[in-house]
Amino acid sequence: MTQVLPNARRRGWRQRVVGGLVVVFLVGAGGSALAEPATKVFLNGVPAPVFFNDGDSFRVLAGQYEGGKARLAGFNTLESHGPVHQWGDWTYKELYVIAKLATLNGRNGEWHCESDLSTDTYGRTLWWCPDLAVDQVRKGLAHAMSISSEPARPELLAAQAEAIAAKRGIWAHGVPDYVLTSLHSTVEATEGQKTYNRLVSSRDGSSIKWRHDDAYTECQEVCDVGFESPERVADATQALRADARLAGFIGNYDDARLDTLLRKFAMKQDYSAQLVSPDDAAALATALEELRVAGRIGRAGITSCSYYVDFKRRFGGGKAVCLKW
Structure with missing residues (x-):
């Protein structure tokens, strides 16, 4: 007798539900996807x-x-x-x-x-x-x-x-911290415009324009890496400067240094080069983690991902392979 593992059973059930809902959608649309x-x-x-x-x-x-x-x-x-x-x-x-x-x-x-x-x-x-x-x-x-x-x-x-x-x-x-709602590659950018992806907060609905210089390939999976907006970095900077536990050394950090440190922390990168002194590391790490858990910088939980497909390849018989199923 073949044993069905719980995860496999759950996936099978959900796949049947997916198929059934597609039928419901087509019937609700009048029985034809062209209607x-x-x-x-x-x-x-x-x-x-x-x-x-x-x-x-x-x-x-x-x-x-x-x-x-x-x-x-x-x-x-x-x-x-x-x-x-x-x-x-x-x-x-x-x-x-x-x-x-x-x-x-x-x-x-x-x-x-x-x-x-x-x-x-x-x-x-x-x-x-x-x-x-x-x-x-x-x-x-x-x-x-x-x-x-x-x-x-x-x-x-x-x-x-x-x-x-x-x-x-x-x-x-x-529930992801941010929903990655749209992707744009540098090949789409018009002259004088900066390419960006849009991230929308599940906490308050605000948007972050994730500006980048990446040329995505068709069907490339792109995930939220923790890019931060100037407004959120400024808010986190103010929070660090107001934290009494950091009063002994936070004045040694100018805004540019804190901006870089906070962005690296948000993207889970090494920020040790931004420390004025190694002695600051422990207190800063505690304060940063508290800001992260509070949803004020970085990502506290689930990451949202999306496949990139150029608009011209999203519809019709010749659409991108990752859109077919």
Whole structure:
């Protein structure tokens, strides 16, 4: 008799669930992945049919804004063009199914959105849809997000805290400190622009622009390495300077030295060269670890990863191999 190990049994069960949810998604989409089911959405008070291509964006099918592409503000759903997200005990394919369920959740509701018609960097109109945003986040199908260092909206953070506590959706098998939401390679950069990846905090929804000079290869796995924003480094610097335990020597460290030390600590690199004296090491290590556990610098827990695929290789029959399954 063949013995089935617990981990193998669990993986087999989850694989069957993944397959079943894909069927649910296709049936919910009208039985065809090519169908464009219309959802009623009130746009600035006027009902209009829209097509949700994923859980946080849609295209307006008729009415005053016909043909307009919308990006929904305040939250983010995982990429739905393929299995490109992973963290904790999740597999890439399992999180891909949740991304598809977020799309289906958007299609199955009736929502209310408002906009001043400003646009994002891709030319999409930015809409705030409070009922949809809270619903997606509360169900664990999305996470709260700000595109700056400021926290996300309080109502979305409250919905997210509820989802995390209940281990719903994307939070069921681990909560990363930051969700790696998007990847960009240097080959995509336009002249005068710096390449960056976006990291979004699971604590408060704030964003970090992970600036880099890396040229990624297709389907390369990229993981959060602890890159820090200037705002978080400045906050940690202030905390170290205010720590009474460090008063005897912290004045010997200028801001530039502390900036380098903190960034190396956050990325789990050796920072001993930044010590003014070896005698400072123990006290600094204790203070830094406390800041890390408090979520003020570095990463305290699970790391988020993603596969890089250029936009031109995400769709159609010739899409990247890591997107096929």
